[in-house]
Amino acid sequence: MAEASGRAAAATSLWRAERLGRPIESLCDMSPGLNIDDAYAIQRRNIARRVDAGSAICGHKVGLSSPMMQQMIGVYEPCYGHLLTDMMAGDGDTVKLSGRYQPRIEVEVAFVLGDRLPGHTCTERDVLAATDYVTAAIEVIDSRIQDWRIGIVDAIADNACAARFVLGWQGCPPGAVNLTDIDAVLYSGHAGREVVVTRGNTGMVQGNPAAAVAWLARTVARAGVRLEAGHTILSGACTDAFDVGAGDRFRAELAGIGSVSVEFW
Numbered sequence: 001m002a003e004a005s006g007r008a009a010a011a012t013s014l015w016r017a018e019r020l021g022r023p024i025e026s027l028c029d030m031s032p033g034l035n036i037d038d039a040y041a042i043q044r045r046n047i048a049r050r051v052d053a054g055s056a057i058c059g060h061k062v063g064l065s066s067p068m069m070q071q072m073i074g075v076y077e078p079c080y081g082h083l084l085t086d087m088m089a090g091d092g093d094t095v096k097l098s099g100r101y102q103p104r105i106e107v108e109v110a111f112v113l114g115d116r117l118p119g120h121t122c123t124e125r126d127v128l129a130a131t132d133y134v135t136a137a138i139e140v141i142d143s144r145i146q147d148w149r150i151g152i153v154d155a156i157a158d159n160a161c162a163a164r165f166v167l168g169w170q171g172c173p174p175g176a177v178n179l180t181d182i183d184a185v186l187y188s189g190h191a192g193r194e195v196v197v198t199r200g201n202t203g204m205v206q207g208n209p210a211a212a213v214a215w216l217a218r219t220v221a222r223a224g225v226r227l228e229a230g231h232t233i234l235s236g237a238c239t240d241a242f243d244v245g246a247g248d249r250f251r252a253e254l255a256g257i258g259s260v261s262v263e264f265w
Helices: 004-020 036-052 067-073 124-130 152-157 209-221
Strands: 057-063 079-084 088-090 104-113 131-141 162-167 183-188 195-201 232-237 249-254 258-264
Touching: 004 036, 004 152, 036 079, 036 152, 057 162, 057 209, 079 152, 079 162, 079 209, 104 162, 104 183, 104 209, 104 249, 124 131, 124 209, 131 232, 131 249, 131 258, 162 232, 162 258, 209 232
Parallel strands: 057 232, 088 162
Antiparallel strands: 057 079, 104 131, 104 232, 131 162, 183 195, 183 249, 249 258
């Protein structure tokens, strides 16, 4: 584990990079001793800064949820980040991209909790029982690291690359659909002129998005954190990430759950 001064310096570098919209080099290049525990400490430090600035924690996200993405980064389990109220957008909203360096979007299943989840013992069954409803979501990811040249330490420290998220207005009980096999389609363009840009399936998310949420509940419990009623959990990408720019409009559809759309400027 790195010294406290090294973690503080890395957190400040990321904080400034986000505020200025200017990417930095890999944290491990700047501080080679950083490990995963350091990365989560850096993440928490910058989340606390955002809360002090007026935002509030409204949920969590699972990152690196697919085996393919884990292999690319060289890890064997997912990671997680925090969702904040100033990241949230509604279905059909226009989202500002200024200040973002290299944004991409992913399609996900969002779980909106009706009850608090258990911690260390959380199972998929617990997740289904505690979830008020699931809905379609688009997550905007971004990296404060130059050209997405990230490793696991960079990804975690950078709040699992969370930037914004958009929730659909439609929702359904989690037991009403087969969460292990839901087709996802991401469209680009406006009504009548949409084109498919990527497809996926919820089976990409640890075989079952509910399993990703259960993993998250068990993992954050190690730090004394519980997933609370009313919070939103992004379970992980079920499509490839797609680059976005100002003027782009997207609509994501999850079969049997609903759709969600967003425009960027």
